Each structure stands twice: as structure tokens, then as C-alpha cells.
Amino acid sequence: MKLIPKTPTEKERDLVQLQAQLRGQIIGAYSQCEFLLLDVGMQARIIRDYWKLNIRYHRKLKNRIAQAKALFSSPGPLNKYNARAINLIDRLEPFREYRDFFAHAFCRIHCKRDETTFVYKMWRVDDEKTNRIQKQFTQAELVTLERDITLIAQDFNLLFAEIYLNENLEVFSRDTNTV
DSSP: OOOOOOOOOHHHHHHHHHHHHHHHHHHHHHHHHHHHHHHHHHHHTTSGGGGGGOOOOOSSHHHHHHHHHHHHHSSSTTGGGHHHHHHHHHHHGGGHHHHHHHHHOEEEEEEOSSOEEEEEEEEEEETTEEEEEEEEEEHHHHHHHHHHHHHHHHHHHHHHHHHHHHTTOSSSOTTSOOO
16 A cells, blocks of 8 residues: 655644744754853863863763863852852753754654644664654643743853853953844
């Protein structure tokens, strides 16, 4: 028997678009935070107080987080931001798995009369074992995740703009209107 795909309805197309938009927002907001965690360390390498930390580029987020925590908790000009930075990092950490899921998973949308479910599937290697994992979300849950990570990213941007401007680091310039 040959399967013939049906043409999606307007509602189905709208749901695909919504899912793609929310997924992109979640990944994008998380990426902002990832970048700032790495960049503050790379910018701070020039500050004598941090030379002993051996700050370097890290690809893995857990290493970026460890490096940022060490940077903010060490004596030096960034220490005054320690409590706020650690709070933001702690708020970000629960989103790590969502970021991986939304970046790498396949999404299938299940439409029912009164509820839509977004089912994400991906493969992951844990302890040398390959597993197929799945998570599902309602539309309301996806919207809430997007809102929460966007608020965290906004807080990261505000704190790091303050740090970069007050400590004369590079990314944010006093001459431009940076959002």
C-alpha cells in the first residue's frame, strides 16, 4: 500500500509555524546566555587578577559555567557581580536539556480537537549507550518555556551590559544603542 501525504490544513500549518518560532526563540535565547558566559571570560583574560585562572575557550556548556563561576567568585573587579551572575547561571541550568532537545530533535505534532501535543524525539549517547528519547509538550508548556528562557536571557543581557560597560570590556559600547 502506498501512502499519500495529505495536504496540511491551515491550522496544521499555523501549528508548524508556531512550533518553529517557539523552538527558535528557545534556542536563540539560550545561545545568548551561552555566548555571554564564554565571552566574559575571554574578555577578562586581560585583567591581571584573572591570569591565574587560565581562562580559555570551552565548547561544552558545563565547562563554560564552571569557568564563569570561577571567574566571578575569584578576587578581582568581577567579584562584585558574583551573586547576581551565579543566580542567573542557576536559573539557566535547568534549560540545558531543553536547548539540546529543541536543537537536535525531530518534532511530530499531534492535533486533537481541544489539545495539540508537540512530540520531540532524538538519539543521545549516555555512558556509551545509545538511547532514543522522547519528550512531549502542550502548546501552553512550549509558550511558558519560551517566555521563561527569554526572561532569563534578558536578565543576562542586562547584567552583562552593566559588567561590560562598568569594567570597560568590549561587547557593549557606550556609543551605540544596544538591546
